Amino acid sequence: MKNPKFAAFFRWLLSLFDVRKWEKKSRVIAVVLLSLFVVATALAFVKPSEQALMDSASEKIRAELQKDETRSRRQVAITYNDLYFINYASFSTAGVKGISEKYVGFAGSVHHADEGAWNVTGQFINYTYRMLGCGQSMLYGAKLTILLTTISIVCGLFIAIFLALGKISKNPLISLPCRAYIFFFRGTPLMIQIFCIYLAVPGIFEGFSWRSLFDSNDPEGVFKGAFVAACIAFVLNSAAYCAEIVRAAVESIDKGQYEAAKALGMSYGQTMSKIIIPQSARRMIPPVCNEFVMMIKDASLVFVIGLMDITTISKTISASGSYLVFIPALVIYLIITAFFTYVFGKIEKKFSVYE
Amino acid sequence: MSMIRTEHVSKKFGHLEVLKDVNLTVENGEVICIIGPSGAGKSTFLRSLNQLEVITGGKIFIENELFLHREHDRTVESIDKEKHKALMLEMGMVFQHFNLFPHKTVLENLMLAPMTVKGLSQAEVEPLARRLLEEVGLSEKADEYPSKLSGGQKQRVAIARALAMQPKIMLFDEPTSALDPELVGEVLNVMKKLAEEGMTMLCVTHEMGFAREVADRVVFMADGIIMEEGKPEEIFTNPQNDRTKQFLQSIL
Amino acid sequence: MKRKIIAMLLAAAMLCVSFVGCGSDDSKKDVSSAAAVQGSVDVSNVKLIKEGTLSVGMEIGYPPFEDKAENGDPIGYDVDLVYALADKMGLEVNIVDTAFDVIFAGIGTNYDCVVSAVTITDERRENCLFSEPYIDSYQAVVVKKGSDIKIESLKDLSGKSVALQDATTSKALLEDMIKTGTVTDCKMGPSEKVLTAFTALDNGEYDVVLCDSPVADTYITNYPDKYELAFLDKENVEQFGVAMAKNDVELQTAVNEAMKQLKEEGFFEENTAKWFA
Numbered sequence: 091m092k093n094p095k096f097a098a099f100f101r102w103l104l105s106l107f108d109v110r111k112w113e114k115k116s117r118v119i120a121v122v123l124l125s126l127f128v129v130a131t132a133l134a135f136v137k138p139s140e141q142a143l144m145d146s147a148s149e150k151i152r153a154e155l156q157k158d159e160t161r162s163r164r165q166v167a168i169t170y171n172d173l174y175f176i177n178y179a180s181f182s183t184a185g186v187k188g189i190s191e192k193y194v195g196f197a198g199s200v201h202h203a204d205e206g207a208w209n210v211t212g213q214f215i216n217y218t219y220r221m222l223g224c225g226q227s228m229l230y231g232a233k234l235t236i237l238l239t240t241i242s243i244v245c246g247l248f249i250a251i252f253l254a255l256g257k258i259s260k261n262p263l264i265s266l267p268c269r270a271y272i273f274f275f276r277g278t279p280l281m282i283q284i285f286c287i288y289l290a291v292p293g294i295f296e297g298f299s300w301r302s303l304f305d306s307n308d309p310e311g312v313f314k315g316a317f318v319a320a321c322i323a324f325v326l327n328s329a330a331y332c333a334e335i336v337r338a339a340v341e342s343i344d345k346g347q348y349e350a351a352k353a354l355g356m357s358y359g360q361t362m363s364k365i366i367i368p369q370s371a372r373r374m375i376p377p378v379c380n381e382f383v384m385m386i387k388d389a390s391l392v393f394v395i396g397l398m399d400i401t402t403i404s405k406t407i408s409a410s411g412s413y414l415v416f417i418p419a420l421v422i423y424l425i426i427t428a429f430f431t432y433v434f435g436k437i438e439k440k441f442s443v444y445e
Numbered sequence: 446m447s448m449i450r451t452e453h454v455s456k457k458f459g460h461l462e463v464l465k466d467v468n469l470t471v472e473n474g475e476v477i478c479i480i481g482p483s484g485a486g487k488s489t490f491l492r493s494l495n496q497l498e499v500i501t502g503g504k505i506f507i508e509n510e511l512f513l514h515r516e517h518d519r520t521v522e523s524i525d526k527e528k529h530k531a532l533m534l535e536m537g538m539v540f541q542h543f544n545l546f547p548h549k550t551v552l553e554n555l556m557l558a559p560m561t562v563k564g565l566s567q568a569e570v571e572p573l574a575r576r577l578l579e580e581v582g583l584s585e586k587a588d589e590y591p592s593k594l595s596g597g598q599k600q601r602v603a604i605a606r607a608l609a610m611q612p613k614i615m616l617f618d619e620p621t622s623a624l625d626p627e628l629v630g631e632v633l634n635v636m637k638k639l640a641e642e643g644m645t646m647l648c649v650t651h652e653m654g655f656a657r658e659v660a661d662r663v664v665f666m667a668d669g670i671i672m673e674e675g676k677p678e679e680i681f682t683n684p685q686n687d688r689t690k691q692f693l694q695s696i697l
Numbered sequence: 698m699k700r701k702i703i704a705m706l707l708a709a710a711m712l713c714v715s716f717v718g719c720g721s722d723d724s725k726k727d728v729s730s731a732a733a734v735q736g737s738v739d740v741s742n743v744k745l746i747k748e749g750t751l752s753v754g755m756e757i758g759y760p761p762f763e764d765k766a767e768n769g770d771p772i773g774y775d776v777d778l779v780y781a782l783a784d785k786m787g788l789e790v791n792i793v794d795t796a797f798d799v800i801f802a803g804i805g806t807n808y809d810c811v812v813s814a815v816t817i818t819d820e821r822r823e824n825c826l827f828s829e830p831y832i833d834s835y836q837a838v839v840v841k842k843g844s845d846i847k848i849e850s851l852k853d854l855s856g857k858s859v860a861l862q863d864a865t866t867s868k869a870l871l872e873d874m875i876k877t878g879t880v881t882d883c884k885m886g887p888s889e890k891v892l893t894a895f896t897a898l899d900n901g902e903y904d905v906v907l908c909d910s911p912v913a914d915t916y917i918t919n920y921p922d923k924y925e926l927a928f929l930d931k932e933n934v935e936q937f938g939v940a941m942a943k944n945d946v947e948l949q950t951a952v953n954e955a956m957k958q959l960k961e962e963g964f965f966e967e968n969t970a971k972w973f974a
Contacts, residue, residue, distance in 0.1 A: 301858075
């Protein structure tokens with residue numbers, strides 16, 4: 091730990107865990123979260139087991155379940171969500187109309203949830219569970235949205251810095267390709283870019299497929315491959331948008347800063363990395379945050395290549411179930427957006443200490 | 446030994462000729478004040494010395510070594526890059542608007558260039574930086590950000606920052622013009638002290654009192670050429686050139 | 698000079714052709730409006746969105762049922778069926794191209810009925826009326842040519858990655874099979890168009906495509922070097938029907954009557970031979 095900057099960062103990280111230094115508000119939130127966690131853990135011990143939920147099923151369902159053992163296509167679908175302190179189970183029969191039973195287990199008791207408030211509660215739990223991607227594929231739902239947008243904004247911003255500096259450059263050999271890149275990726279729809287990268291790239295390179303990037307025995311490989319393709323498309327796209335943000339921020343820095351750096355003998359690279367980019371960083375944050383929030387919503391475009399984010403999952407559920415599903419979807423989006431807006435606000439504050 | 450020598454330096458912005466044939470020699474340890482009406486090309490001349498402006502034609506020598514030779518907006522003689530950089534570092538510059546780095550503390554402002562440009566370690570630079578801050582009377586502000594300082598304090602930090610590169614020549618571009626009148630004194634005092642220590646200084650200034658008291662030589666520039674130069678008392682009490690007379694009358 | 702003349706002649710020729718094209722279109726319409734007088738099925742009590750016109754919702758992009766000709770006109774098995782039905786009813790045809798996942802929402806507002814390779818299911822029956830089935834279809838599993846994947850029953854989809862079209866019966870079926878545990882560890886990739894699913898299969902992203910057998914047949918016939926049929930689920934037949942608004946019994950009766958007549962005339966054999974040859 092010789093690097094003093096790293097040490098400072100480490101100290102800052104440690105200071106985050108120093109409760110005495112927290113603001114009062116943060117302390118209250120922490121206490122609330124902690125007590126919720128304790129309550130949830132306590133409830134988890136008295137939660138109804140999967141067996142208890144199965145036992146509440148009616149004779150009819152049990153008969154169907156037994157028949158299923160011998161059928162070539164099973165008829166009864168069991169959804170069982172093992173959320174920490176709430177259980178939700180539903181039996182429904184595929185294809186055959188008529189038999190459908192739902193249960194919500196809460197704090198030790200099992201509620202029949204075919205109608206009324208328990209039904210709504212159960213559905214909300216079940217939908218939320220699916221949209222968050224619990225118990226499902228690694229890349230489903232909220233996980234996909236958060237992962238995809240975070241990767242694309244971080245990598246995109248990194249590329250964007252070079253693109254922006256390239257675009258400002260007086261050398262046409264550098265500035266023209268950068269301009270062309272930005273023009274292309276801002277001027278074409280993201281959906282088609284995703285399509286091209288996912289479908290056309292393997293078509294051009296014979297024998298290459300996105301899936302082949304991963305172990306062929308990996309059952310998730312197909313989604314991981316598609317996710318990589320989607321990531322590349324999103325990174326390339328967000329780089330173009332962020333490049334314009336970076337350019338505007340860099341150009342807003344006073345000319346005197348360049349002169350002072352030059353008079354002190356600093357090279358172009360040193361001037362940019364030590365003087366200009368750190369100062370423009372603060373000015374970039376609000377528009378980048380905006381871009382990020384837009385991208386959280388744009389993430390639903392991955393449905394064109396078979397990936398499912400919150401929007402796609404909620405649409406799928408609503409096609410076979412109820413429109414109520416959109417309410418938890420909205421809430422999840424709001425929570426994600428609120429969280430990242432908060433994080434960006436903190437970063438902005440950190441960058442503006444000198445003002 | 447002459448620290449700076451310029452021969453036939455000219456500078457055009459499009460069709461506007463800002464500098465026409467400027468010839469000046471600055472000896473080691475000499476303090477020169479450049480005075481003149483606005484638009485005379487004083488700042489442009491100073492800025493062309495360390496390449497903030499690229500001259501259209503003429504030669505610049507630093508410590509008797511050719512630093513730049515351009516004719517018709519083209520560099521005629523190319524100079525070894527390392528040597529060019531080394532000569533460049535002989536000059537420190539102080540700006541009218543300070544141009545401190547707002548995202549760095551005062552101490553970091555001083556240490557940044559020595560560490561990045563000269564590749565020195567923090568341990569090597571910090572004692573020098575602290576000593577310089579003490580000299581300009583701002584040791585207690587080392588960990589403040591520039592936004593917390595007054596104009597005069599900022600300019601003193603800027604001087605210390607330029608000195609941290611240990612230059613042999615200091616260029617001052619109207620260092621007190623952006624300051625409130627009551628803050629001018631503290632900056633001039635620092636400059637005076639620097640002059641007494643034997644630093645070679647080239648100042649563009651409107652502070653006639655300072656020029657008269659500290660300068661070894663006063664240069665009067667107008668319309669892109671040096672109209673008159675000489676000892677301060679000669680220029681101020683007995684100017685030869687009509688333009689000088691006119692200028693001095695208008696400001697005194 | 699000569700070139701210019703040739704160019705002008707060409708342009709004139711093209712203009713003529715396009716006019717002739719329009720002309721033939723007109724004549725087509727004339728025929729159908731003439732048929733309006735002689736429509737063999739009585740539609741006087743049927744309420745239509747547009748008087749004298751059968752408006753049909755269709756997702757164009759599911760060959761061979763619905764596809765686009767080079768000039769952009771809709772063609773396909775369903776398109777021919779729609780024109781034949783309308784002819785019997787003495788109506789003109791207006792095809793409304795609609796994405797399949799929202800196609801049922803537009804019945805009664807955007808169009809009178811949906812003819813778009815719609816499988817008759819109990820779930821769909823809850824929300825709309827269906828005509829008599831007009832074609833039988835099976836779930837088909839398509840693999841890449843030369844693939845060593847063996848599918849003996851739908852259960853063998855376990856552990857495979859399956860590409861299919863969103864909002865189709867194939868998807869509903871696979872979802873059910875995953876939910877009920879009929880298949881395990883199966884990765885489903887729904888895409889908006891069936892073409893995307895087949896391209897992804899060709900690129901090696903997915904192991905198999907699950908779709909309706911007529912669609913599978915078309916792709917395999919058109920690209921015999923790319924795809925091959927791995928399995929046809931003969932046990933469970935699916936039937937396509939015309940979907941109408943839940944309360945539109947009059948239209949249902951009319952359509953069924955028209956279908957009966959077409960069946961007697963041998964239209965369906967002809968149409969099948971035309972599109973699935």
